[in-house]
Amino acid sequence: xxxxxxxxxxxxxxxxxxxxxxDYLKENASGEKNMIVCVxxxxxxxxxxxxxxxxxxxxxxxxxxxxxxxxxxxxxQMVKSAGATxxxxxxxxxxxxxGETNELLNKKVLxxxxxxxxxxxxxxxxxxxxPNYQEVLRKELVEGLANVKSFENLIVAYxxxxxxxxxxxxxxxxIDEIHTFVKETISSNFGANVPILxxxxxxxxxxxxxxxxxxxxxxxxxxxxxxAEDYVKIVKxxx
Ligand code: 13P
Numbered sequence: 048x049x050x051x052x053x054x055x056x057x058x059x060x061x062x063x064x065x066x067x068x069x070d071y072l073k074e075n076a077s078g079e080k081n082m083i084v085c086v087x088x089x090x091x092x093x094x095x096x097x098x099x100x101x102x103x104x105x106x107x108x109x110x111x112x113x114x115x116x117x118x119x120x121x122x123x124q125m126v127k128s129a130g131a132t133x134x135x136x137x138x139x140x141x142x143x144x145x146g147e148t149n150e151l152l153n154k155k156v157l158x159x160x161x162x163x164x165x166x167x168x169x170x171x172x173x174x175x176x177x178p179n180y181q182e183v184l185r186k187e188l189v190e191g192l193a194n195v196k197s198f199e200n201l202i203v204a205y206x207x208x209x210x211x212x213x214x215x216x217x218x219x220x221x222i223d224e225i226h227t228f229v230k231e232t233i234s235s236n237f238g239a240n241v242p243i244l245x246x247x248x249x250x251x252x253x254x255x256x257x258x259x260x261x262x263x264x265x266x267x268x269x270x271x272x273x274x275a276e277d278y279v280k281i282v283k284x285x286x
Contacts, residue, residue: 051083057269062093065093067275068275072278076101083104083105088108092104109123122162126162137191139169167202168203171207172207177207184232202264204244212248216248216253244263249266255284
């Protein structure tokens with residue numbers, strides 16, 4: 048299976064960037080599989096409609112309930128009906144800036160899987176937590192993925208918080224060691240084997256080496272996913 052190349056636009060780009068991005072993909076990456084572009088929620092439908100047959104659309108977040116008086120939230124069903132295949136859950140910015148806990152994220156994971164979405168569940172440690180990364184990641188995995196029945200649509204993204212938007216990338220040895228730990232933790236706790244994406248300052252100049260690791264099932268890209276040229280270079284670097 049082709050490794051996943053997942054863009055996370057975060058709160059960047061706007062509607063005018065969508066046709067430009069998708070046209071570039073059409074011309075330079077047609078036929079490539081497992082390209083997923085997570086965009087701000089208001090843009091999901093436009094991206095999905097524009098990129099049909101070229102790339103998959105994803106949302107960057109969703110709530111865990113289907114409907115009701117939750118001003119400002121969007122449900123997994125809404126994400127799905129907008130044409131997205133995928134949703135990010137538990138990005139470190141959601142955890143750190145918006146106080147999302149493993150308990151809340153577990154509800155989101157279960158609800159999004161139930162709605163038929165692929166879930167990219169994000170985990171990662173801060174610089175202070177780095178010496179104890181095993182404890183931090185184990186807790187995020189065991190609590191965040193509790194009661195998941197089928198792991199078929201589950202992807203995990205390991206993003207060391209200290210490497211996000213900083214230009215600092217974990218060494219290739221660190222990535223291999225930590226991904227292997229994450230795989231073993233999921234296998235021993237849930238008996239499942241899921242792709243583990245790496246994220247944190249991934250760019251065209253380092254993606255080839257990262258993607259060459261067997262323990263890496265793909266990459267989750269912030270800054271370098273905003274321009275289609277860089278994104279496509281990363282797609283092509285999966286070899
Ligand atoms: P950068 O690629 O900008 O470091 O962001 C990583 C990230 O948070 C992707 O979800």
